[in-house]
Amino acid sequence: MSQIALPLTPRNKDDPARIVLGTANLHVAEALRDPERWPFRTAVLAGPPRSGKSLLARWFEGAGKGEAIDPADTLDETELFHRWNRAQEDGRPLLLVSGAQVWEIALPDLRSRIGAALHLEIGAPDDEMIAALIESHAARRGLALGEGALTYLVPRAERSFAGVERLVAAIDRLSLERKAAATLSVWRDALAAVQGPEQGKLGLDPAK
Template identity: 70%
Template structure:
């Protein structure tokens, strides 16, 4: 597992945004790295909230891919024209959808996107969860302390949004208490995010 620094526009003095590449999104990253293999020059990317779909889209855009984020909320006739344009130009088109599944009413669009490359971000495994916790802590400027991932990984909800909320809660509690985040803060953050019973299951 690794992390890639995505070439995003950032404010002066800020750290680059990073996305963890692991079991849940490795196949997606590899497919986005080689759009020449996409059927009909088009790929459709879906995944759970906060899973990095937009970050991957921005990275792909930097590689010359035309990206439409939030495609499921765009007019379907507009998407149909963009699909046709991709066929004429040969330039790759990536559509990012928040809806799972994405219900498409326009038959012509539905059939064409059905033949395009379907990409989906899955559920992170323990190794990726640990990397996500460490990466998010780094973004917060938060030193979690020794043993943090060993304690948190078995207990945190297996979702990108849940992991993000946990790290943000640890950061908030540490600032409120003016104390480094040790086990008492890890435990209280889990209690607040998931409830005490769920947090202590393991």
């Protein structure tokens, strides 16, 4: 598991200093490093909520790779068409970030150009990446997870970027409320809080 550093100051306290790379997004990061190979130097980046689309777009711009429009799917289509043309005239790579599950484009000229672009999509995190995301979110919060945390949490965590973020936030909140270390009882109750009471009970507790 690896990470790439953001080459600029995070916009707010919720932005991580680094982007966790794994099977879900490594192909995206590799493509963003070499935009000269994109069709028409244009790529469309999509992915699930909280998967780091905006952070990758900021890394792309901050590293001087080209221009990023985020979100592109909410921009006026005529304006977006003109910006695509300007990028082509300037020979500047263009990254378009879409938050929509399906990006419906009404303007025919824009639709044909977006259709010809390189389409990149961030997938769902696997177990290894979920472990790295838990560690990354915990480190950003200054949250010390007790021994055995990953062994307990990874199989039970929701298989999504947003779910992992909610889980670590719940662990942090409960630990602070109880003024207690983030150990088994906190992990279990955090899982119950974000996923339902049965989730924290699955399998055997590592303490037993």
